[in-house]
Every structure is written in structure tokens, then in C-alpha cells.
Amino acid sequence: MAGHLLECGAQVCGGYYADPGYKDVPGLENVGFPIAEIGQDGSCTVGKSEGTGGYVNEATVKEQLLYEVHDPAAYLTPDVVADISEAEVCAMTDAGPDRVALSGVRGHARPTHYKVNVCHEGGWLAEGEISYAGPRAEVRARLAADVLRKRLPELMLRVDLIGAISILADDGGRALAATPESGARDVRLRIAATHVDRVVAERLGREVTALYTCGPAGGGGVRTTLTPRLNTVSCLLPRDAVPVRFEMVEGA
Numbered sequence: 001m002a003g004h005l006l007e008c009g010a011q012v013c014g015g016y017y018a019d020p021g022y023k024d025v026p027g028l029e030n031v032g033f034p035i036a037e038i039g040q041d042g043s044c045t046v047g048k049s050e051g052t053g054g055y056v057n058e059a060t061v062k063e064q065l066l067y068e069v070h071d072p073a074a075y076l077t078p079d080v081v082a083d084i085s086e087a088e089v090c091a092m093t094d095a096g097p098d099r100v101a102l103s104g105v106r107g108h109a110r111p112t113h114y115k116v117n118v119c120h121e122g123g124w125l126a127e128g129e130i131s132y133a134g135p136r137a138e139v140r141a142r143l144a145a146d147v148l149r150k151r152l153p154e155l156m157l158r159v160d161l162i163g164a165i166s167i168l169a170d171d172g173g174r175a176l177a178a179t180p181e182s183g184a185r186d187v188r189l190r191i192a193a194t195h196v197d198r199v200v201a202e203r204l205g206r207e208v209t210a211l212y213t214c215g216p217a218g219g220g221g222v223r224t225t226l227t228p229r230l231n232t233v234s235c236l237l238p239r240d241a242v243p244v245r246f247e248m249v250e251g252a
Contacts, residue, residue, distance in 0.1 A: 013034050062089050133185060138164050158191070
């Protein structure tokens with residue numbers, strides 16, 4: 001778990017913790033990286049270099065400790081099943097600022113299987129973007145998306161209205177729904193699709209570029225890309241099927 005606290009670099013020193021006005025972090029432009037001191041009893045103390053920005057406190061350590069942990073009592077790693085259900089996080093104020101101790105972490109027998117991610121060729125990813133600004137910008141961006149949807153029926157389009165609907169995606173079809181304009185006056189329309197056939201995928205870029213003069217009004221700043229895609233399949237592999245060896249290489 002000491003490695004887990006360090007693995008995301010400056011995150012435990014306030015980097016990913018920062019949220020202005022709610023969780024203010026000073027000197028983020030010069031944020032320090034964490035240092036862990038590990039005791040013989042398995043406890044550790046996390047700190048950072050003096051004179052660097054950010055800070056290490058109980059909140060930053062707790063956030064990183066819980067980061068990506070699916071089960072606090074059984075966090076799977078290749079070497080051990082970690083248990084932080086009874087862990088304690090305590091600021092060491094007597095040792096100065098930016099020092100937090102972690103103790104009470106327990107370990108259980110390592111998993112019998114490894115998780116394996118297998119990559120394979122996944123066709124092509126086509127993307128296109130175009131901007132709309134000013135009055136009724138969102139309505140025009142929605143119309144452009146609808147035009148592309150009708151002109152590219154062979155592709156399943158992912159539609160993002162950056163500035164209106166993007167981070168939260170369009171899982172409910174909101175980006176194509178005939179809803180009133182939200183009032184967004186600066187919208188970047190992003191269209192993306194995947195296809196096994198490069199020729200089919202390339203059509204998306206051409207159709208987005210055609211929006212310049214084929215309408216709707218006022219579109220500009222087109223960008224298109226086409227990239228090969230790698231897909232992944234996850235599975236479990238028995239540990240004894242994976243030989244482990246170490247090779248020490250001396251530097252020149």
C-alpha cells in the first residue's frame with residue numbers, strides 16, 4: 001500500500017486533490033513528489049521534499065489510499081491481497097508539516113490467478129470536430145450532428161457537444177434529442193465512430209469537412225483524424241502458467 005500511495009506521483013501531495021474554493025492547494029505549479037519511509041512493522045510515513053508546493057495531509061493520503069480500490073478488505077495485487085479495512089491514517093504533527101503515517105494494513109494470501117489484458121487489432125477510429133459560436137450555436141451544432149447521422153447510417157456515431165454535453169457523454173441520446181437550446185454560445189461538435197473497414201471509417205472525416213459549406217451556418221475550425229485502434233480482452237490466467245524470472249543488468 002506504500003507503493004499504492006506513491007504510484008500516482010504528486011496526486012498524494014495535493015495534485016489530484018486540488019479543487020479551488022473547496023480544497024485549496026498552495027504552490028501547485030511547483031508541486032512536490034511523495035517520499036515514503038517504510039518501517040520494519042509494515043507501517044509507513046508519507047511526506048514530500050521541503051520547499052515544494054502542495055501538501056501531504058490526512059485527506060490527501062485517504063483519497064489516494066482509496067483510489068481505484070474495489071474492495072478495501074481484499075485489494076488484489078499480483079503479490080498479495082491487501083486489507084485496509086482496519087488501516088489508520090494519522091498526521092505526525094510532532095515531526096513537522098507534510099508527514100502522515102499509515103498503519104494497520106494487513107495482507108492475505110496472493111491471488112491464484114493473474115489478470116491478463118490481451119490487445120488485438122480493433123479496426124479504425126475516425127474523429128471529426130467543428131465549432132459553432134454565437135446565437136443558437138448549440139442548435140446549429142445539433143443540426144450538424146443530425147445531418148451526419150443521416151449521411152452515415154453505416155456508422156454508429158458517438159456525439160459530443162463540448163461546452164454543452166461532453167464529459168457526461170450522450171448515453172441517453174441527449175446530443176441528438178430535439179430539446180430546446182440550453183443557451184450555449186460556444187460549442188465544439190465532436191463526432192467519432194469505429195469500423196473494421198478503413199474505407200468506411202474515412203467517410204466520417206470527409207463528411208465533417210463538408211459541413212464547412214454544406215451547413216449548418218457558421219461552422220469552422222474543422223479537425224479530423226483516423227487512427228488504427230487496439231481493443232482489449234481481459235481474462236484470468238493461472239499463476240503457475242506464468243514463469244517468473246529476474247535478470248540483473250549492470251549499467252555501463
